[in-house]
Amino acid sequence: MCAETPDYKSTLNLPKTDFPMRAGLPKREPMWLEQWNEIGIYDRLREKAKTETREPFTLHDGPPYANGHLHIGHALNKTIKDMIVRSHQMMGRDARYIPGWDCHGLPIEWKIEEQYRKKGRDKDQVPINEFRGECREFAKGWVDIQREEFKRLGVQGNWDKPYLTMDFHAERVIAEEFMKFLMNGTLYQGSKPVMWSPVEQTALAEAEVEYHDKDSFTIWVKFKVVGGGDLEDAQVVIWTTTPWTMPSNKAVVYGAGISYGLYEITGTPDECWVNVGDKYLLADNMAADVLGRARLEEGQWARVRDVTTAELETISLKHPLHGVDGGNGEWDDLRDFRAADFVTDTDGTGFVHCAPSHGLDEYDLYRDLGMLDQVITYNVMPDGRYRDDLPLFGGKAILKPNGKEGNANAAVIDKLVEVGGLLARGKIKHSYPHSWRSKAPVIYRNTPQWFAAIDKTVGDGQDQFGTTIRERALTEIDNVNWTPKSGRNRLHAMMEARPDWVLSRQRAWGVPLTCFTRKGVLPTDADFLLRNAEVNQRIVEAFEVEGADAWYEDGAKARFLDGIVNPDDYDQVTDILDVWFDSGSTHAFTLRDREDGSEDGIADVYMEGTDQHRGWFHSSLLQSVGTTGRAPYRNVVTHGFTLDSKGMKMSKSIGNTIVPEKIIQQYGADILRLWVAQTDYTNDQRIGDEILKGTSDSYRRLRNTMRYMLGALSDFTEADRVDAADMPELERWVLHRLAELDTVVRDGYSRFDFQGVFRAIFEFATLDLSAFYFDIRKDALYCDGDTLRRRAARTVLDLLFHRLTTWLAPVLVFTMEEVWLERMGGEGSSVHLQDIPATPEGWLDTELAAKWAKVRAARRVVTAALEVQRTAKVIGASLEAAPVVYVEDAAQRAALESVSFDDVTITSQITVTGDAAPEDAFRMPETDGVAVSFVLAQGEKCARCWKVLPDVGTHKHAGVCARCDDAV
Template structure:
């Protein structure tokens, strides 16, 4: 027969007889415009509340929201965080849980108070002249405004949750419970008032927590200061001086000791010659660590020196030194005290001199050295809240370390000048190094000794919650190891090491906007006295009731102390504390007023998941753990999931100054929220995430490919009815293989969702949709779907498409919340329908068939050789379509040959015919190196082109309908 494929002019047009896909589902998504319509629809349906009301006996699953601050528009990190949380919540709901999500906001604390102060400063207004309750009300109003703004921005991202009733740390009940939790610390003995160096912001005039600190490069003064021996020195050490090095000259007036390390090798060094203008002279002797002597003497402009001998640790321990300012005129003996030499493991010979100037009021290591020796009475109080030297300090009174804008004050220069005058310095310089700054004001901080309130982490608690230990630290470490699963597991090590080495928790802040420390102290007593703190259960109940009724502002009303203490103790005998709680105590207490107290909280008051960025190991994960261990006896969470930070496309940290920031609103307006959500799902969120225009283009391309898959299914299923459904056991092998893949995928998807591994879920589904379906199954079955009549193949294919539709749409719904709703409604447009009201379909275990899968793996390998051979012929324009081919396939393996013969291999290869043979392949046959034993010889198909299905077959034209093959003739009948 002729190979002429041109239809005779009298051949009917059979296009209308084909079952071509039909759907109104658009290829162009138009997400920015259409997503708000679905949001409005979900709100009208009340999807979240409907799921709660129909939960029945489902097991509750609670992801507890770490509260963002209500003080600005969302950034891309917020979008990453909330989208991951949303995927967790939605996927667990669809896996059969009652997945609850209560959004929350942190409303107290410095971030908001600082904003109000900035507004005051802009107006020339003095905060201290505003009544405290009025100021607090302004903070509350500010927070309320941003809660509403951020709520709208979060909802626009498709985040589900109880948006109508979120939790706010400034709600009256929340403030009452935070106070109650604090009073639990009071009653169980964890609370104490102490005086120790804390990180202090001179700009914000308050103590800061470690989580409120960030590190930036800072240029500091460096000085080398010699301390002369006062006693304990004999022979050649009598005139020698011990040299310290410090980057904080302003702390020299508060020096109380010099530390050394017995493990370091020290020597006595004599100056033999110097340059001009050196602050040393020939013949003077100094003690240095051996590894640092040359560098230090060089800084002092010493050109020649001699190492005289070793100096032992015993000799150092015997020394008592004089302060460099001892005996100065005008100092009135202020520094005329002994400066002991003390040993300390924190001393190194990496830099400096091998000796550490020790000011216990201005350094953590310094302070611990004094605590170890019970020398707390030697602490100094020389520096005030604005980093100024107090009035009692000679020479330096009023001089500030940093001014009100965080710029360097005159304190360092004044101290250095006085050291020069006193002959107490041998060298000076500057060093650029990483230095702690407040992450709000961006200004440098100082370590300052102030009276603060602490929670003791190693003090045995007076409660009955000792299952996991009798101290906060023991309970926390036990919880980390025994009660919590960590994703990724590195989070466990990070938090464990932090808890293991952390000091007591500084609870107090010298601010106005927060929950006050609801306690009273007895006048005339010291913090160490037994009755210093008033402990009374009835008083605690009164305070909580007052907060429930009027909020924490009531603490600041006139006569409140008298009202609370009436009938319990004499109010005049007690002072009321007006510090406010560290805001981390607020958010750390959320397990109590959210998980424990709300009907939609967690039944046992313990969340299934806490999920935040890696910075929260020192933030919310940390404070929640400490707080709950103090009042609940264990961690408030079962899983802790951690994500990385967002970077630009080059891996740089986003910064407004660099101009590389991307805000969620911009992405949503250009692409739609689903593209942003897909960016989250594609990436391994446990590492830092990169985002930028090129990356988003790639995400959008993946989205379009997936959307095309869904569109094809919708079009093909247009005429599917339940009467067409075919049982799995009766399906052709190809459909049974698809069901096997669905069973495999179901396991992968649900395991991924259970383990919070969204990138594995997306990758598995996307690869299945594009490789197994679009590039193979859909391609092969188009012929049967379009051209067959009521055949088993067509009905089985439609049944599989229906099963695919339900699974792919629901599996992807937690990720592409808007698109999968669109897909679902295109097929099921009922007024009350929503994919988000469904569960993942149950997948029969019988669908798994490993033997069939192995067989079809061999078939697909052989098919690859055929399609690759045909692609060369298409490229060379020998053929235009694969249906023009009838290749000869040589198969050396008899078992594989039999396998290929058992299936319609020509249909699988989308050719009009295939000849299978076990004969040896000729040398010119096409082969793929990676597929052994299969070779292809190209041949063109014989016959005419069927004007309906386009196959080239010998029987075309020999049937009752003109120009068609036998199969199509039967379909037309």
């Protein structure tokens, strides 16, 4: 440039924006939260829905437990829910979100008991409603804490009016829903083995149990044969991993189709619990393994003969403790011996020890035989100790109060050794059920509990939805849309196999089982339960005003029964409901009873972690079909678990936990939300510093895209707008891509596919816009005067702005608000009050898109060829080049010739030809038929646009090209 050439920078249309490159999210996000609260975004959306015709959309919140700060799983869960609700709102629905909390249950009781212990107080000496009041205050405190933590994530909802299972109306409805089971005949009291926590002293549901490896004692025990001819002096061997159940043994069972043999000991090692001449009945497939456990080597036993099923039917057995209980006769009755279909010969001995008080298979067998009264025992107390008067073992504990191994197993094993009842013993590591609260092992224990019968006819059996709870549930599962589809199969399999629902818990903090039992009447009698609508109404009216505490007030029984039935004839049940019944009933008081609920009482979406197939999804379905016949949800969306960056489960003991609060403090909530959007939440996801740094990089690229648009649109007005039909092809191609992407975004949001939505938007923003369209049009935007091309480009940028901000607002709630207000401003304005703009059908132009696909393919070859020259420092910028492009395909060549291909390739001049390309021309293997020869551009460099053109310096204004001369 000559010295006298003017500086034309002031004549350029350079971007103007105050939008910062650095987001500063941790400091700026609370400002948006405060502003949204001031203008009442959520309430304004509900008011907006009243003035417009909007179809309601309800995501019913699965209640987190009001106990402790949020973990990363909570953040993932609530963020997905928020994106579901926001996206459906912006697609034209009236999307309501009522947050909720699970407030009853054992963990809160434990916290209050822990406080009592520190103060030297005895829980049992505290009036129950005083204790319940302290539980209520504890839960309320954590609800307030968690509410603020959820709001900090940017989650939008009716935070001022959440649902709480401990609200008086909620407790009333939970009791009311329970009474429906009472009245429709599915409620019954039964004494059967249930999973029992000796540490917590209550029954547990499957959803309250998790499986961990446990080292267990394992023993092989001898039962002497009685009867059976020459089998009289033989012994049947059983195997068990629960030695503590041996005092409750009532039978041994075998498999009718299993091959059994009689085995005689012919030799022994120095130390063992067998003798030469001993004879044992064993399954042939397991004999070598069992005898090997007794330290016998091959050749030290012989198979004498087959033992037929007919022979097995003729024998009975003696318990190994027969006659050794000090004359009490506890184990002197002969043990039952029969075939059962659950016996296999793939492990154990081919014979199964039966203690029906502690095993479901055995319980079911003897229930179906009508023999429960002969085989049920009550040897184990609620705290896991044997009853004090049990001979030999009274007071021994299966588990200590801290959940560690007690002395019961060792005592039983020692006694069996002493009386010669043991063949072998050892230890085994296996997957074993533990309470998810105390982390202590659980046991199966026979105890009176309340159940909902899922295979009993509901009411009169005339219901259109099915005759039993199981039948209804299995039918409704197929009327629900599952994301991912595997969720259907998982819940269906669980529902097919599940036992009756255990409703009762032996605790204090919860909704009681509001029922009465008739004194002196057996649970199997028809009038055992009081079924009276007037009594039920009294109870629910009291709960509405006073909450469930009314059940525990002095004189409650008389209050509810006087004048209807004689209170002296009935006992009041004091157990509380399983908390899964609480949460399973939430649809009734949230969707059905609230103005902002769902008109038909059914949620559009339930969304929780995959563990809720046996938890909330499961209990909600059981509860709802039991009372209404229908599922409470139309869609069920499931997310996986969050792992650390190495794929390991997070654990405080390992030290690899990641707390949402720390991520927000370092990166901001939008980065955490973007991580959620980028991951396939339907599977387990990983998170860590490197992963979050990658997420931050994606965020910065998107932020720069938005910043570029804001700068280019700084003074855009409606007078600048150009109709789509009048736009250049390149702009019409962008509109086509917008139309395509609009379908992808709406479809993805409708299917809850946030990863697919974000990927599509991100690739569009980075590849189609930043690397292509913006790159090409930067010259026109900066250097053109008031041309159609520049006005069209800015019109497209405006259309892009409105779509990108609304498309991304459900994900980047804070950043898109910042982008929106930077340009739109206005009192009370918010991107979250907008809908995604409709896309005109006329924007779609597949023929144009096909043409520009050819243009872009050729452009990639040119760009790559020029990069070689730039790397070699032959040129510093592409505008110094005037390449020759050899194109074999006539249609592609015509496409290039019909557009300003020099602008498209950002070169000063370009030649397109159908001539044969020289051998040394640049080619790309993925683009056939296109080659490029490098040529330096001829002429001078324009001082304003930097193109190298022959006409520079020949115009009125010094040192510029014709286009820039006109613009200046």
